[in-house]
Amino acid sequence: MLAALFTGPIISALVNSIFGNITQAFTAYLNKEISEAQVKEQLQAAMLSAFAQVEKDYAASLTQTFQSFMQAAAQSKLMQAVWASVALSQLIVLIWHQIGIPAVSFFLGVRYPSSGATVDWAYALVMFCLGGGAISMRFGPGSNSISSQLKTLTGK
Numbered sequence: 001m002l003a004a005l006f007t008g009p010i011i012s013a014l015v016n017s018i019f020g021n022i023t024q025a026f027t028a029y030l031n032k033e034i035s036e037a038q039v040k041e042q043l044q045a046a047m048l049s050a051f052a053q054v055e056k057d058y059a060a061s062l063t064q065t066f067q068s069f070m071q072a073a074a075q076s077k078l079m080q081a082v083w084a085s086v087a088l089s090q091l092i093v094l095i096w097h098q099i100g101i102p103a104v105s106f107f108l109g110v111r112y113p114s115s116g117a118t119v120d121w122a123y124a125l126v127m128f129c130l131g132g133g134a135i136s137m138r139f140g141p142g143s144n145s146i147s148s149q150l151k152t153l154t155g156k
Contacts, residue, residue, distance in 0.1 A: 021042065021043075025042040025043055026039065066131065086129055087130075090122040093119070093122040094126065097118075097119045
């Protein structure tokens with residue numbers, strides 16, 4: 001799936017966006033109309049604008065995907081039932097972990113064994129049920145945009 005994503009729309013958008021600007025810059029350089037430094041500036045500007053456009057398209061695609069999922073969920077009783085059962089069951093897991101386990105440990109004076117990764121999964125499932133998937137793509141650990149990363153690399 002990732003291979004199709006990166007070899008398909010993202011790569012073709014970058015190539016289509018950058019190619020014309022690169023061709024113009026090198027043609028002007030070969031015709032001695034601009035200097036090497038100007039070619040580098042034009043190439044950086046072309047790359048930044050292409051990556052900014054990819055970021056905009058990515059955000060629009062993410063929004064459209066989330067909207068279509070929510071429309072399907074609004075129309076499907078099965079999706080609503082599954083969503084409710086996942087959200088409520090994982091909420092019970094989290095309440096047990098946050099309140100039940102400390103209460104049992106306190107009142108019985110025993111050390112309760114670790115829940116392990118179960119709690120991590122419960123948090124993740126509740127987050128995704130509440131739309132956190134779309135939010136984490138924009139504000140999570142990988143949220144730095146390509147264009148902002150390029151700007152830091154180029155110093156502009």
